[in-house]
Amino acid sequence: MLVSQSSPANAFADASTSAQQRALLERRARLLGPTYRAFYRNPIHLVRGSGVWLYDAQGRKFLDAYNNVASIGHCHPRVVEALSGQAATLNTHTRYLSEIILDYAEKLLGTCPPHLGHAMFTCTGSEANDLAIRIAQHSSGGTGVIITDFAYHGATIATAQLSPAAVGTKAVPAHHRTVAAPDTFRDRGRAGRDFAKNVAAAIEDMRAGNIRPAALLLDSAFSSDGIFFPDAAVMREAADHVRRAGGIVIADEVQSGFGRLGQGMWGFANYGIEPDIITMGKPIGDGHPMGAVIVRPQLVASFGSNTGYFNTFGGNPVAAAVGIAVLEVIEGEGLIENARMVGAYTADLLRTLKTRHGMVADVRHNGLYFGVELMAEGDEALAATKTSAVVEAMREDGVLISSCGPRRNVLKIRPPLPFARDNAEQLAETLDRALSNW
Amino acid sequence: MLVSQSSPANAFADASTSAQQRALLERRARLLGPTYRAFYRNPIHLVRGSGVWLYDAQGRKFLDAYNNVASIGHCHPRVVEALSGQAATLNTHTRYLSEIILDYAEKLLGTCPPHLGHAMFTCTGSEANDLAIRIAQHSSGGTGVIITDFAYHGATIATAQLSPAAVGTKAVPAHHRTVAAPDTFRDRGRAGRDFAKNVAAAIEDMRAGNIRPAALLLDSAFSSDGIFFPDAAVMREAADHVRRAGGIVIADEVQSGFGRLGQGMWGFANYGIEPDIITMGKPIGDGHPMGAVIVRPQLVASFGSNTGYFNTFGGNPVAAAVGIAVLEVIEGEGLIENARMVGAYTADLLRTLKTRHGMVADVRHNGLYFGVELMAEGDEALAATKTSAVVEAMREDGVLISSCGPRRNVLKIRPPLPFARDNAEQLAETLDRALSNW
Numbered sequence: 051m052l053v054s055q056s057s058p059a060n061a062f063a064d065a066s067t068s069a070q071q072r073a074l075l076e077r078r079a080r081l082l083g084p085t086y087r088a089f090y091r092n093p094i095h096l097v098r099g100s101g102v103w104l105y106d107a108q109g110r111k112f113l114d115a116y117n118n119v120a121s122i123g124h125c126h127p128r129v130v131e132a133l134s135g136q137a138a139t140l141n142t143h144t145r146y147l148s149e150i151i152l153d154y155a156e157k158l159l160g161t162c163p164p165h166l167g168h169a170m171f172t173c174t175g176s177e178a179n180d181l182a183i184r185i186a187q188h189s190s191g192g193t194g195v196i197i198t199d200f201a202y203h204g205a206t207i208a209t210a211q212l213s214p215a216a217v218g219t220k221a222v223p224a225h226h227r228t229v230a231a232p233d234t235f236r237d238r239g240r241a242g243r244d245f246a247k248n249v250a251a252a253i254e255d256m257r258a259g260n261i262r263p264a265a266l267l268l269d270s271a272f273s274s275d276g277i278f279f280p281d282a283a284v285m286r287e288a289a290d291h292v293r294r295a296g297g298i299v300i301a302d303e304v305q306s307g308f309g310r311l312g313q314g315m316w317g318f319a320n321y322g323i324e325p326d327i328i329t330m331g332k333p334i335g336d337g338h339p340m341g342a343v344i345v346r347p348q349l350v351a352s353f354g355s356n357t358g359y360f361n362t363f364g365g366n367p368v369a370a371a372v373g374i375a376v377l378e379v380i381e382g383e384g385l386i387e388n389a390r391m392v393g394a395y396t397a398d399l400l401r402t403l404k405t406r407h408g409m410v411a412d413v414r415h416n417g418l419y420f421g422v423e424l425m426a427e428g429d430e431a432l433a434a435t436k437t438s439a440v441v442e443a444m445r446e447d448g449v450l451i452s453s454c455g456p457r458r459n460v461l462k463i464r465p466p467l468p469f470a471r472d473n474a475e476q477l478a479e480t481l482d483r484a485l486s487n488w
Numbered sequence: 489m490l491v492s493q494s495s496p497a498n499a500f501a502d503a504s505t506s507a508q509q510r511a512l513l514e515r516r517a518r519l520l521g522p523t524y525r526a527f528y529r530n531p532i533h534l535v536r537g538s539g540v541w542l543y544d545a546q547g548r549k550f551l552d553a554y555n556n557v558a559s560i561g562h563c564h565p566r567v568v569e570a571l572s573g574q575a576a577t578l579n580t581h582t583r584y585l586s587e588i589i590l591d592y593a594e595k596l597l598g599t600c601p602p603h604l605g606h607a608m609f610t611c612t613g614s615e616a617n618d619l620a621i622r623i624a625q626h627s628s629g630g631t632g633v634i635i636t637d638f639a640y641h642g643a644t645i646a647t648a649q650l651s652p653a654a655v656g657t658k659a660v661p662a663h664h665r666t667v668a669a670p671d672t673f674r675d676r677g678r679a680g681r682d683f684a685k686n687v688a689a690a691i692e693d694m695r696a697g698n699i700r701p702a703a704l705l706l707d708s709a710f711s712s713d714g715i716f717f718p719d720a721a722v723m724r725e726a727a728d729h730v731r732r733a734g735g736i737v738i739a740d741e742v743q744s745g746f747g748r749l750g751q752g753m754w755g756f757a758n759y760g761i762e763p764d765i766i767t768m769g770k771p772i773g774d775g776h777p778m779g780a781v782i783v784r785p786q787l788v789a790s791f792g793s794n795t796g797y798f799n800t801f802g803g804n805p806v807a808a809a810v811g812i813a814v815l816e817v818i819e820g821e822g823l824i825e826n827a828r829m830v831g832a833y834t835a836d837l838l839r840t841l842k843t844r845h846g847m848v849a850d851v852r853h854n855g856l857y858f859g860v861e862l863m864a865e866g867d868e869a870l871a872a873t874k875t876s877a878v879v880e881a882m883r884e885d886g887v888l889i890s891s892c893g894p895r896r897n898v899l900k901i902r903p904p905l906p907f908a909r910d911n912a913e914q915l916a917e918t919l920d921r922a923l924s925n926w
């Protein structure tokens with residue numbers, strides 16, 4: 051079976067696809083090849099974006115309730131201004147001194163726990179996780195990394211091996227371990243309560259195989275596992291197990307970070323965990339290719355002198371200018387507070403749908419990150435089919451969402467942070483219509 | 489010994505470093521940590537770039553004879569225009585349809601041999617090489633990659649393992665093989681003539697160890713090995729050996745590509761090699777974080793359906809707009825022809841220095857890529873010290889170059905492509921002064 055973290059639909063067009071789109075799809079297959087898969091049976095040809103809105107070539111407007119890259123809103127004017135101003139002035143690399151990268155590092159570190167003293171810059175979340183694993187293995191002397199069963203951590207060789215959601219469990223090398231995600235819903239939340247125990251068992255299993263643990267690597271929202279927000283105590287206990295075994299804790303905030311969860315900048319903070327490394331990506335630059343590794347200084351002391359790290363484009367002045375603009379917008383526009391308030395309002399609307407549609411089994415959320423689990427009388431294949439149909443129906447009805455989870459039965463709703471109450475209402479009404487057709 | 493492909497000097501300031509720079513260096517060490525190393529004993533605090541010029545905070549002007557990221561010139565107005573226009577309009581990802589990425593793919597593929605039918609986009613050259621290795625291993629069923637002794641191919645875990653220049657030979661895993669670079673100078677060029685034989689021997693050695701070869705991965709200019717342009721016949725023979733053994737040929741054009749070598753867009757073409765994959769990076773976006781893998785369609789047919797590949801920022805509309813602008817500038821401003829003409833003129837000036845300075849042992853070049861090998865009566869440590877001193881002296885005298893090679897005795901000269909004859913004269917005169925002080 052083809053598993054892919056972010057492709058609920060193939061690039062094959064259905065009957066509703068226009069001739070123009072078909073031509074575009076054929077050209078795409080010819081030029082880009084088979085690894086490029088489009089969202090939706092009837093893929094969208096976008097030409098413009100602004101705030102929470104995306105516009106297709108026919109001028110149709112879509113409410114974006116999915117994309118967290120343009121997390122502060124599509125094409126934010128402050129970002130465009132910072133980007134073009136700096137690109138016209140200077141765009142070199144970090145082998146020369148520059149003040150703007152230090153201003154950015156200072157500002158970004160200011161949002162993190164004080165024990166994480168150094169910022170290192172990459173161009174993608176994949177590169178950030180790849181570097182974090184490199185640092186973890188170097189500093190711990192271990193090799194084994196613990197992830198969840200259906201994790202996604204990137205597309206480099208090393209991070210793809212830690213992304214069963216994208217490449218299947220068989221591609222996870224023997225020195226790593228996967229544990230059940232802290233599923234707070236299935237098995238009446240047993241997997242959630244047992245998460246720390248499962249991590250401890252994975253460590254024991256590593257020891258039995260003579261493997262030294264390097265890290266516990268967790269997406270703070272368990273995005274591809276189905277979106278879960280487990281008990282803080284269980285998460286802290288899991289982190290403690292890994293630390294006691296000589297490994298470090300890496301908080302992958304590529305999806306959950308930058309205010310999405312509505313309680314602060316970072317998802318791990320909701321659990322009271324103090325990670326040794328935070329990795330960042332997607333929302334960090336409103337679409338500009340950026341990533342970051344925020345690290346406990348002790349962990350890179352030896353790595354720095356023995357190996358070094360240089361990323362040609364990472365942390366260049368343009369990236370720094372964009373990064374500063376994004377942080378200023380999050381703060382200046384009160385986007386974390388908005389995520390909290392509108393997130394709660396949206397969750398209420400979604401819970402109302404639960405009372406009206408038997409299919410809706412669970413509504414999970416933190417801030418503006420929602421997982422809506424759909425069931426179909428115990429028939430998993432049917433639930434996945436219905437979930438996909440709901441996503442497709444909403445696209446036809448003008449609202450963009452997606453799905454996730456190992457059973458593909460969880461609606462993944464993750465709008466840009468300037469999402470307003472009326473956007474939430476449109477989302478809920480559209481979902482109501484989609485669910486009513488089943 | 490610390491070996492690092494691109495850090496000829498430490499971040500430690502010397503006597504000529506100003507108080508302001510010292511403060512900057514201290515702040516940098518505190519915020520970014522020890523992996524960030526600056527060029528030059530007296531690092532440069534840059535604030536502006538334009539064409540072949542870089543300006544420091546004191547308003548001092550430096551002739552850039554080193555940076556190939558801003559290969560079409562620093563802050564090119566066409567790139568800034570494309571970047572800001574597209575960033576203000578739409579910046580999403582490749583799960584939606586977009587025309588601009590197809591226009592870019594078509595244009596980029598048009599510069600490549602016709603058998604390479606697909607373009608895949610990443611955000612860095614490291615990601616491009618990482619993906620190329622992934623495809624090579626998947627399509628060949630082999631694992632072993634052959635590289636040169638002092639190669640550099642990237643900073644991800646998988647590409648760092650293939651970058652002895654950055655991490656030392658010991659970090660190259662047992663299933664890969666390193667071969668002597670085709671050194672056209674030392675041993676009277678024996679390593680150059682024997683290159684194909686050495687590759688054949690590496691394949692035999694793999695076979696003896698029951699390792700299936702996946703790829704031969706070569707920088708077309710052997711940048712970190714010391715900059716060599718070996719015989720085409722030897723290169724073709726090496727490629728044939730790998731193909732016969734079931735591996736593929738990957739041309740790493742991250743440093744040599746986009747017209748630098750003055751004969752066309754790609755360095756491998758000078759050897760008459762038809763690679764199975766071309767990887768691209770640094771100069772592809774005039775500083776915008778971009779990379780690309782251009783691949784023989786058959787190689788990704790199975791990879792595409794089994795594994796897929798998605799890169800969040802890779803090939804987004806802004807990257808496509810920038811990429812198109814760069815290709816148009818290379819064509820519109822005749823930069824390849826300029827690289828050829830001014831490259832030849834510069835090489836003549838450098839050869840004149842060879843007649844005047846005993847230290848200059850060899851001048852190698854293709855287009856605007858020069859390796860100037862310095863010797864000191866057989867004393868390798870002294871040659872390295874002198875090479876470093878020449879680089880530092882030139883920086884003080886207003887011209888930026890660097891050094892490379894396993895012995896750190898090769899001046900690496902690689903200016904932006906709009907380099908003019910008077911820039912070449914300034915470079916040669918400055919080098920003349922630096923060499924005269926020894």
